Amino acid sequence: MFGIASEKLTRRLRYLSFKAMLRQEAGYFDDERHGTGALTAQLATEAEDVNKVGSLVIPSFITALAAIAAGVAIGFASDWRLTLIVIGCLPFMVLSEYAQAKASEGTAHGVSKAHQESGKAAAETIASIKTVASLTREHTFIAIFNEANSSPHAEAMRSVYVTGISYGLSQAANLLIYALVFYAGSRFIIKDMVSTEDLFRVMFALMFSAYSLGMLAQNASNYSNGVVSATKIYNLIERQPVIDGTNDTDGQAPEKFFGNVELRDVEFAYPIRPNAKILKGVSFDAKAGQTVALVGGSGSGKSTTIALIQRLYDVLAGSTVVENIDVRDWNIRQLRDSMSIVSQEPILFGMSIEENILYGKPGATHQEIEQAAKDANIYDFIRNLPDGFATAVGQKGGQLSGGQKQRIAIARAMIRNPKLLLLDEATSALDSKSERVVQEVLDKAKQGRTTITIAHRLSTIQDSDVIIVFQRGAICEQGTHDELLQRNGVYAELVRQQSLEVTH
Numbered sequence: 434m435f436g437i438a439s440e441k442l443t444r445r446l447r448y449l450s451f452k453a454m455l456r457q458e459a460g461y462f463d464d465e466r467h468g469t470g471a472l473t474a475q476l477a478t479e480a481e482d483v484n485k486v487g488s489l490v491i492p493s494f495i496t497a498l499a500a501i502a503a504g505v506a507i508g509f510a511s512d513w514r515l516t517l518i519v520i521g522c523l524p525f526m527v528l529s530e531y532a533q534a535k536a537s538e539g540t541a542h543g544v545s546k547a548h549q550e551s552g553k554a555a556a557e558t559i560a561s562i563k564t565v566a567s568l569t570r571e572h573t574f575i576a577i578f579n580e581a582n583s584s585p586h587a588e589a590m591r592s593v594y595v596t597g598i599s600y601g602l603s604q605a606a607n608l609l610i611y612a613l614v615f616y617a618g619s620r621f622i623i624k625d626m627v628s629t630e631d632l633f634r635v636m637f638a639l640m641f642s643a644y645s646l647g648m649l650a651q652n653a654s655n656y657s658n659g660v661v662s663a664t665k666i667y668n669l670i671e672r673q674p675v676i677d678g679t680n681d682t683d684g685q686a687p688e689k690f691f692g693n694v695e696l697r698d699v700e701f702a703y704p705i706r707p708n709a710k711i712l713k714g715v716s717f718d719a720k721a722g723q724t725v726a727l728v729g730g731s732g733s734g735k736s737t738t739i740a741l742i743q744r745l746y747d748v749l750a751g752s753t754v755v756e757n758i759d760v761r762d763w764n765i766r767q768l769r770d771s772m773s774i775v776s777q778e779p780i781l782f783g784m785s786i787e788e789n790i791l792y793g794k795p796g797a798t799h800q801e802i803e804q805a806a807k808d809a810n811i812y813d814f815i816r817n818l819p820d821g822f823a824t825a826v827g828q829k830g831g832q833l834s835g836g837q838k839q840r841i842a843i844a845r846a847m848i849r850n851p852k853l854l855l856l857d858e859a860t861s862a863l864d865s866k867s868e869r870v871v872q873e874v875l876d877k878a879k880q881g882r883t884t885i886t887i888a889h890r891l892s893t894i895q896d897s898d899v900i901i902v903f904q905r906g907a908i909c910e911q912g913t914h915d916e917l918l919q920r921n922g923v924y925a926e927l928v929r930q931q932s933l934e935v936t937h
């Protein structure tokens with residue numbers, strides 16, 4: 434009964450903590466202390482700790498209480514002197530069981546923590562197997578894994594000694610206590626103070642009580658682990674995120690969305706590095722239907738700007754305004770639903786092509802899915818696959834080429850028919866042939882919507898209505914391609930550098 438109840442509670446806690454994780458704002462995950470690895474490990478193990486309280490600690494507490502009551506009653510009904518002697522010895526027996534449990538539990542914890550470290554090294558290597566193989570660095574990573582494994586090995590060796598010695602000591606203590614009680618009992622029998630039956634009755638009744646108390650003592654450590662884990666889980670569940678991506682009730686949304694975006698004197702620093710200003714007074718407009726390009730050196734704050742438009746973070750000062758509403762006043766789900774983003778690394782889920790596209794617009798008809806695939810110029814490819822739209826893409830889309838993945842990601846973005854399209858270097862991870870195909874798709878996709886695009890290849894954004902040039906977190910120039918060339922400033926220099934790269 435307790436087992437069933439605690440299993441149900443564990444499932445609920447897992448559900449609530451996963452839901453809580455999805456509610457947290459992006460900055461929460463940037464913080465290494467709350468890295469995804471730590472949180473998912475928390476999800477897996479801490480609910481289990483709480484489970485043990487219900488399935489082990491509570492039942493063993495009730496069993497121990499019942500066994501002690503019965504043992505003491507039987508003992509006193511048989512012989513009170515022997516009963517008092519055995520009761521006097523009980524704390525020592527319980528203590529020795531507890532010490533043994535504590536020692537082996539402590540070392541087991543150390544071993545499993547050490548194994549987690551080496552497991553992390555192994556998982557990271559396997560996940561990057563192609564890079565490891567192409568760098569021919571297999572031996573390096575085998576050595577790293579071996580090194581990471583030496584700590585669990587040392588821990589395990591320590592555990593063997595500690596567990597062995599503490600087990601031996603606790604068994605010796607128990608046997609000593611038995612010997613003492615039998616010695617006292619036999620003296621009583623010789624003196625005719627007690628019968629042999631009574632001696633064995635008292636012994637067995639109270640020994641079973643001691644055994645159940647020992648079990649309780651062993652499980653008591655699970656109780657403290659359970660409390661610590663429950664506190665962590667509840668802290669996560671009860672944390673009120675500043676930006677709650679699952680909240681679909683609060684906030685407002687405009688009646689009609691045209692795709693107007695406005696940044697006003699935006700100052701920003703990432704929560705993990707609050708003193709490093711990333712954006713310093715950034716202001717620009719993207720009017721409905723315009724194509725606005727963000728260009729500039731690496732690390733100048735372009736992707737950060739896109740993240741602020743999606744309200745993955747909050748600005749420190751100034752405001753990000755979408756359709757005349759500050760993003761902080763928008764309903765966060767409606768804000769994000771009203772735009773689509775295509776980024777450099779297309780992220781597909783390990784499901785079918787159809788399911789992946791459907792994530793853009795749950796409930797879309799098959800016709801809409803096909804149309805989105807046509808818009809993304811991937812329809813013919815999908816139709817020629819043996820399983821068509823039902824083809825599984827593999828984990829992270831691993832069974833597709835970069836260009837195919839990107840076009841499916843574009844289909845997922847286009848199925849929403851977004852009025853605001855954000856493109857964060859959507860073609861820069863592709864080879865030149867795929868890049869051309871995807872660029873054509875994107876050029877078509879820009880029609881009839883506001884597009885904010887980050888591009889390194891300046892030739893792809895020359896026709897933009899406005900080009901915004903970022904330099905170290907601030908805008909240094911903005912205008913059309915021709916205006917900026919005439920100005921002969923940073924943009925013109927970037928164009929010169931790229932044409933030099935092309936001609937060389």
Ligand SMILES: Nc1ncnc2c1ncn2[C@@H]1O[C@H](COP(=O)(O)OP(=O)(O)OP(=O)(O)O)[C@@H](O)[C@H]1O
Pocket residue numbers: 463703705706711729730731732733734735736737738
């Ligand atoms: N999650 C984060 N936490 C802390 N700092 C970050 C985070 N993401 C980016 N940064 C830092 O913010 C700065 C701006 O990064 P951002 O990605 O916006 O630049 P970018 O102009 O898009 O660069 P690139 O063209 O290389 O993609 C960089 O210095 C980067 O190290």
